[in-house]
Amino acid sequence: MTATSETIDLDQVDHGRCRSWPFLQDYCVTCALCAGSCPASGIDGFDPRMLVRMVSLGLVEELVEARWPWICTLCGKCENVCPMEIDIADLVRKIRSLRDREKVPGILYKGLAAALETGNNLRLPKEDFIFIIEDVAEEVAEEPGFEEFKAPVDKKGANLLTTIHNKLVNTHTEDLKHWWKIFHAAQEDWTVTSENWEGTSWGYFTGDDAAMKVMAGRIVEQMEQLEIKNLLWPE
């Protein structure tokens, strides 16, 4: 976003339009601690302070169409330092939610649609998922000290259910092993589910609360069916 030479007539601007939002953006004292702490500050000119100010002034359409809200990583450093306790990350999510779903950046839009349809962002079939899990488990079992290792799938009554980030059954299968070795060493009674195992919730990143609810609901459903008490949701 850059400075425009076009003059905005304040007679045409309704400053109150976002006032009902619960993020306290109107308290901004423009101190710029947010901009100073933001790891994404400066990418494409991204400036969280400017974003907060534009919402406060009611200039929200421009933000909805801009790339800015999608540069933010929602890490929340800005709200940690904000002296006025403005919920800047949630404010960014809110702006993301106002964009037409078709205009949500490609991978997020497609991934979320896939997750809602198939239970995971990759559209990975159940058999393939189980194959990958078993394959990685065998590799772990080949390592000294882990000879007995097995990755339990859909184990009823397990103590702990862990979700899986889709990249761990895609490009980063090695990273599964770290978790599993810890479980093994701690003698944890754990399991993964063969369906709806997706640990990411791109409803969160796209500001789609309804999608988040669906994804979380599925996990809860699985826990109830398998009578599992605890959930590890590393996302």
Add this chain to the structure above:
Amino acid sequence: MKDKTLIFGNGPCAHYLAEDLLSTGADIVITTTDKTCNFSPSEHSGSIEILTDTRLVSCRGSVGNFRILAARNNKEIKRTVAGVIVAEEDQRKSNFSLYGLKASSCVITLSQAKELLLDSSHKQSIFLKAKKVVFLTGLVKESHPAITEEIMHSALRLQSDFNLQTYILTANLKVAADGLEALYRETKEAGAVYIKFTDTRPEIHSKSDDSVQIEFVDEITLKKFKLTPDISVVDETIVPSDYAADLSRILGVDADADGFVQADNVHRFTVFTNRKGIMTAGSSRSIQTCGDQITDAANAALVSAGRMAGLQIVPEDRAEIDKGQCIRCLTCYRLCPYRAIALNTRVVVEPHACERCGICAAQCPRGAIRIKHLEPESILNQIPKGYNPQKEVAFTPFIVAFCCSRSAVQARELARCMGHELPSGLKVIEVPCSGSISFDHIYGAFERNADGVMVLTCHEGNCHSEQGNIYAKQTVAQIMDMFLQIGFEKKRLAVQTLASNMATEFAEMVNRFEANIIELGPSRLKK
């Protein structure tokens, strides 16, 4: 003797003060240029006299014994009082011209806006028909927290009771007073929009029909905006009253750059002036909020009540003028920052007013003024005679640093505590004020084998004696001039300013100076 205090003023602060003093049993005199005074004290034990329509003519004497001459309808009024407190009200000056605007039906002052908002009927209010109201503040001249507070209160009323959109165009937002941040939040919650200008300023156009159009770039969003307010409210500058300015001149009390009755000098805060026994409180010294005025009044009353205790004993170590030596040149009278020199049949020191800064003694062309324990010989006796570290293997410069007790001495202490390495040949000599350093002190130090002499003093504007550090600089400059003429290295002499917390800087200064002296080698004046 009963402690009688004279109060100048007829506003809330003066009245708080009067009440406080009367409750301690003190006698008071209230004088005001107003025709009436509606102060009605509650039960008290002190006596009160109210002089209305009265102006001060002169104030002689010193703390405990001020002789006041005032005038009322060309008649003289004389009173003798122990203390004086200036608690005059301030004035407001509207800032139309600063923004290139003129008063009109839609361009009003902050005071006018406040008055309109006070009118509870609202019926005729110009705010009823308006949609947008702009407040202009601090854009050309610094604003004041009291003005900010009034603007915020007004904006809050306009947003919540009139459902208007308010804009506050400001440079620095002055929220450094109690409760202002909370009030700021309230106004933001109510919908007021603040536009702060740091690097740019809004363009304010006044059109032929008196309406105002403002164009500006919001410095945060970098967007250009056009704003057409229905009403523009311009801020006001708080200035001392004309009479308060007269008072500081007649009383011989230092005023700050804006003319308020107190120098902008940390040593004077909260209610003191350069003249012992003369205090200032409230609006006279640019204190605005009601709470602060009450505190100020109480402080002044406290100081006033405690004053008598110290007045029973005449201090012995104050400046004394040798009447045989004095040629009545009035240098001391002119230079004394505390107005402790009185012109009676001869020139004398008011012992209670003297603060022992030593400026008069240092500057007297006849050397006619003596202050016990502060004579050049007593000061120089701190340098051991025949001391000459040069005899040691490597050249260790002997450096004498005359240090002001209020700054450099403290900085040296701190430097030692912090473990800074200081020159081994450094001799620090504490003086009450660097203004007490005369030619004799500096020559004396060189005579006693100093390779270099430093005068370390307070920053300008921070001198307890107001000008002492400036006199010290002048003295050093004159000596340097002489050194130049006689071919003696002027680098062996230095004057620098410090604050008491500048330990690192102190160490840097003396070490750099030592390095310079090492380069020059031992002084030729050494015995």
